[in-house]
Amino acid sequence: MLRALTVAALAFSAGLTSAASPAFAAGDAAAGEAVYQSACARCHRSVERIVPLFAGQDASATAAYLDRFLADHKAPDASSRADLIAYLLKVSGL
Numbered sequence: 001m002l003r004a005l006t007v008a009a010l011a012f013s014a015g016l017t018s019a020a021s022p023a024f025a026a027g028d029a030a031a032g033e034a035v036y037q038s039a040c041a042r043c044h045r046s047v048e049r050i051v052p053l054f055a056g057q058d059a060s061a062t063a064a065y066l067d068r069f070l071a072d073h074k075a076p077d078a079s080s081r082a083d084l085i086a087y088l089l090k091v092s093g094l
């Protein structure tokens, strides 16, 4: 899983590094925190255990990876998923 993320990050760094996806830029990190509390925290009690997975990764590649992964992992709604991703990127410092 992490290897796939690294490959995606390398592919993105070939030219799209600074092009943040508008779909994720539209996400609301504050709303995303509430989504995390209701949809994720019962299994991932602390977000601090998740964010190290993304530290130092490319933000666009991480957002794209999370969008794919979370669609099948407890965040099926595209709008609240965008908010959640904005929150995860923010707490990851990306």
Ligand code: HEC
Binding pocket: 001, 002, 036, 039, 040, 041, 042, 043, 044, 050, 053, 069, 070, 073, 074, 075, 084
């Ligand atoms: C029912 C329990 C449960 C819920 C709810 C849940 N997760 Fe998970 N999550 C897991 C388990 C178990 C794993 C490890 C196995 C796997 O990858 O599916 C995991 C793995 C992950 C990973 C690591 C993926 C990787 O790259 O290996 C991330 C990121 C993650 N979850 C985020 C979330 C987010 C964000 C939410 C809320 C939308 C969420 N999870 C909700 C149980 C849960």
